[in-house]
Amino acid sequence: MISLPSYLFLSFALFIAGIAVMVARKNIIAIMLGIELILNSAALNFAAYTRFANDNIDGHLMSLFIIVIAAAEAAVGLAIVIRFFQIKETIHIDDAAQLQN
Amino acid sequence: MSPSVNEYVNQFEIHQKLVAMVSDFLGFDASGLMAFLVFAVTAFAIVNVMALIGGLGTYAERKISADIQLRQGPNRVGPYGILQFLADGVKMIMKETIYPAQADRALFNLAPVLALLGVFATLAVVPFSSGFTLANLNVGVFYLIGVGSLVGVAVFLGGYAANSKWSMLGGMRGASQIISYEVPVTITTLSIVLLAGGLSFGHFVENQGGFPHEWFIFHNPFTFIGFFVFFVGMLAETNRAPFDLPEAESELVSGYHTEYTGMRFGLFALAEYIEVFVLCGVAVAAFLGGYKVPFDLGNGVIFVEKLGLPAIIGKNIGQVLQLGSFVTKTLALYYVVIWVRWTFPRIRVDQVMTICWKYLTPIALFNLIGVVFWMYAFDNQSLWEILSHLGGGSHGGHH
Amino acid sequence: MFNDTFFLLSAGLTLAGALGVVFTKNLMHACVMLLGTLFGVAGLYACIGADFLAASQLVIYAGGVVILMLFAVMLTGGSSDQANKFGIEKIAGMGNTKTYIFAGVSVAVISLTLLKIMAGYMKTFEQGELPPLTSTVEEIGTLLVTDHVLAFEISSILLLGALVGAAAIARPRKG
Incomplete structure (x- = not known):
């Protein structure tokens, strides 16, 4: 039951769910939810390989750094979203088509 | 030290015999099943006792507030009105459930359950006594902080789902307050983690002693300040006065649970009172010696050796003493929390954030560095040990 | 057996949450579904003995990221203009x-x-004998300040930059 294939399948499912969310949504926050799913799938893969195909735990540290980077990404991303909303009064991604103002 | 209730029970012969008997009867190795049963029974007992404590908390709150304000308090239902919380519970169950017309029904139903779920999940690592702990996780305090933040999400969702302005403001205030005050509380806990040398509550408690001078609060001046930082942060995290901005009656009617009726409101109230108990328990385990009893009475060896009692009775007397020690300290702290609520005025919403980010967080960081410095400079000795070395030199031991 | 049950529950929570994020039409519901997925992933970490990772997942995601997301939804809600400035009908926010x-x-x-x-x-993968699950906290702590100390320091600078940057970007400007 608890084996590498099942973990890889779960990670795969999270990854394609994240891709689907990122492609299908047009709301910036919803797209960021997809990014979180993809980062989680990557971290899960690292942890799974550490358990089943490796004898040190460096993979755990990689997962930990992925979690840290996800937190930083969410903070800065959401700050940008809020600033964008203050300027444009929308968070539709098609409105983010100008390089200035 | 027994890591969990299952291993504590396992050391007794009678339980091993019982497991063997059940295994014979069922025809397969039943130790897993029995472990599950032990956990289930203990979890059931803890949850029910905690619900009772949450209920009695409402009674205690009314009675103590009445005492402080020179009133009578509830005194009709049962002796001294002690059954008032049952009457309240019956009233809440009988009440009609009202959904606001614009409410998000799914989230509206989910929020109180999520609050209670987060609080009950934290109970798994609370060290009631050395044997009566559901799970002595090696990341115990980290787990508790993580699961406890579900309450913040629940407060936020409760405020959002009702689709009312008061609820919305209360929910936003609640969530921002809870995640802000997590910072000083976590940093203060980290200094205790350094002293104890581990993240589990077992480490926390086993590195303290039964007498006050062996507690972490009196270990050095920094932990003494740290305890008060922790206590203030704890009040704010559980939305207790003077930090009860999310449910400030005079401005927000009732904050995030304005639109809740009946038992859903009851679940929020229950979650709040149990969370106060759990966080008081964490404060006791981290700073006030946890379940430790003076003279090592807690492990029950003295009853077995001096009084000649059988091991099972002696050990269980020790456990009861430990449980009594823990619960007494926790309830004393609980009393202080209620006392603070009814004697301090509520502070302003900008002052809440000022206290957190401009005072408590720098103090907590300073404490963390101070504890590290103390451990480095004095070789991890407590203030008492240093003073007793200086004074008599009778111990004279080299560390 | 209990490990398997726990694994199945976590996997179910993860998959259900991910599907919910994909198919729900409500942004707030999507955030709550994401919370379910993150808890499920924490459970999956716990199943393979990554205890510290599971706890960090709970603390950082449930306590931090999801609440940030919910806050951002609240602070940016309420716009419903259906056409862009060229008068072309926009695709709905949730697709x-x-x-x-x-x-x-x-x-x-x-x-x-x-x-x-x-x-x-x-x-080609052959599953060998699995080592017993042990506590990883001490090992992770040692590795963080020995082998991976550079990544550790860089991530601390990254977090400081993210903190200051987020505060600077989101601050409303005059005019």
Whole structure:
């Protein structure tokens, strides 16, 4: 039951769910939810390989750094979203088509 | 030290015999099943006792507030009105459930359950006594902080789902307050983690002693300040006065649970009172010696050796003493929390954030560095040990 | 057996949450579904003995990221203009049939590729004897300040930059 294939399948499912969310949504926050799913799938893969195909735990540290980077990404991303909303009064991604103002 | 209730029970012969008997009867190795049963029974007992404590908390709150304000308090239902919380519970169950017309029904139903779920999940690592702990996780305090933040999400969702302005403001205030005050509380806990040398509550408690001078609060001046930082942060995290901005009656009617009726409101109230108990328990385990009893009475060896009692009775007397020690300290702290609520005025919403980010967080960081410095400079000795070395030199031991 | 049950529950929570994030039409519900997924992933970490990772997942995601997301939803809600400035009708924020078809196609392509790679790997993979689960906290602590100290320091600078940057970007400006 608890084996590498099942973990890889779960990670795969999270990854394609994240891709689907990122492609299908047009709301910036919803797209960021997809990014979180993809980062989680990557971290899960690292942890799974550490358990089943490796004898040190460096993979755990990689997962930990992925979690840290996800937190930083969410903070800065959401700050940008809020600033964008203050300027444009929308968070539709098609409105983010100008390089200035 | 027994890591969990299952291993504590396992050391007794009678339980091993019982497991063997059940295994014979069922025809397969039943130790897993029995472990599950032990956990289930203990979890059931803890949850029910905690619900009772949450209920009695409402009674205690009314009675103590009445005492402080020179009133009578509830005194009709049962002796001294002690059954008032049952009457309240019956009233809440009988009440009609009202959904606001614009409410998000799914989230509206989910929020109180999520609050209670987060609080009950934290109970798994609370060290009631050395044997009566559901799970002595090696990341115990980290787990508790993580699961406890579900309450913040629940407060936020409760405020959002009702689709009312008061609820919305209360929910936003609640969530921002809870995640802000997590910072000083976590940093203060980290200094205790350094002293104890581990993240589990077992480490926390086993590195303290039964007498006050062996507690972490009196270990050095920094932990003494740290305890008060922790206590203030704890009040704010559980939305207790003077930090009860999310449910400030005079401005927000009732904050995030304005639109809740009946038992859903009851679940929020229950979650709040149990969370106060759990966080008081964490404060006791981290700073006030946890379940430790003076003279090592807690492990029950003295009853077995001096009084000649059988091991099972002696050990269980020790456990009861430990449980009594823990619960007494926790309830004393609980009393202080209620006392603070009814004697301090509520502070302003900008002052809440000022206290957190401009005072408590720098103090907590300073404490963390101070504890590290103390451990480095004095070789991890407590203030008492240093003073007793200086004074008599009778111990004279080299560390 | 209990490990298997716990694994099944966590996996179910993860998959249900991920599907919910994909298919719900309500942004707030999507955030709550994401919370379910994150808790499920924490459970999956716990199943393979990554205890510290599971606890960090709970603390950082449940306590931090999801509440940030919810805050951002609250602070940016309320815009519902259906046309952009050229008068062309906009695609709905949570997607419509067209975007879902695009998503389906891209998912199909990516999953075919990925499954092909994974199948080739799975054929040759032999599961050896698994070591017993032990506490990883001490080992992670040691590795963080020895082998991985550079990454550790860089991530601390990254977090400081993110903190200051987020505060500077989101601050409302005069005028």
